[in-house]
Amino acid sequence: MNTTRLYLIRHGETDQNKTGILMGSTDTPLNDHGRVQALALRERIDALAVDAIYASPLSRTVETATLLFGEQARIITDSSLQEFHFGEWEGLHFSAIAKQYPEIWQQWLTDWEQIHIPGAEAFAAFKYRVTTAVEEIIRTHAAKRIAVVTHGGCIRTLLAHFFCESVGKGYWKFKVDNAALTEIEFVGHLPILIRFNYK
Numbered sequence: 573m574n575t576t577r578l579y580l581i582r583h584g585e586t587d588q589n590k591t592g593i594l595m596g597s598t599d600t601p602l603n604d605h606g607r608v609q610a611l612a613l614r615e616r617i618d619a620l621a622v623d624a625i626y627a628s629p630l631s632r633t634v635e636t637a638t639l640l641f642g643e644q645a646r647i648i649t650d651s652s653l654q655e656f657h658f659g660e661w662e663g664l665h666f667s668a669i670a671k672q673y674p675e676i677w678q679q680w681l682t683d684w685e686q687i688h689i690p691g692a693e694a695f696a697a698f699k700y701r702v703t704t705a706v707e708e709i710i711r712t713h714a715a716k717r718i719a720v721v722t723h724g725g726c727i728r729t730l731l732a733h734f735f736c737e738s739v740g741k742g743y744w745k746f747k748v749d750n751a752a753l754t755e756i757e758f759v760g761h762l763p764i765l766i767r768f769n770y771k
Contacts, residue, residue: 574715576758577766578706579622580730581721583636584609584751593665596658596692599630606632609751610639613771617753623716626709628653628723636751637721647721652705655723656698659691685740702726703733710758724748734763 584606588595627637629649680687736742755767
């Protein structure tokens with residue numbers, strides 16, 4: 573039986589990642605260390621032949637994909653692969669969120685999947701757009717090798733979707749590092765985790 577291989581890659585570090593500021597769907601570039609991380613991963617996966625490359629359209633993911641696969645690579649951008657939109661919390665550190673939104677923050681800590689952050693997308697909508705987009709990518713490129721360069725929240729969502737009872741129950745079980753590769757092999761509809769946080 574032919575297998576499909578999905579390579580999920582988180583973008584390299586940004587200044588906001590480094591300092592703990594939530595950026596979500598706000599466009600922020602890689603920092604110098606993030607570029608070094610992406611080039612280091614490229615050396616590790618240089619022999620990786622892929623049939624298609626997808627990326628979130630944000631600059632940190634597109635630049636990571638370009639550093640990994642080269643300037644001439646055809647990178648298909650898809651807004652469904654963007655990070656969760658945190659609404660009014662974007663651009664804030666967790667400590668600032670706790671001060672400015674104390675009630676919602678406390679509710680979010682205990683019921684994060686249901687609490688609606690002001691101006692943010694609903695988590696159910698985020699989960700649906702990410703899983704639906706990647707399942708369609710897998711169907712489109714059956715028996716091929718596909719790279720998806722995206723964000724930590726998206727990769728956690730996909731891992732929980734494929735390997736846990738539900739996304740809500742599995743989402744926080746995965747810590748996805750910057751410029752790390754996670755490889756999933758699909759034998760028919762069966763997902764098998766081959767590598768996680770490889771860098």
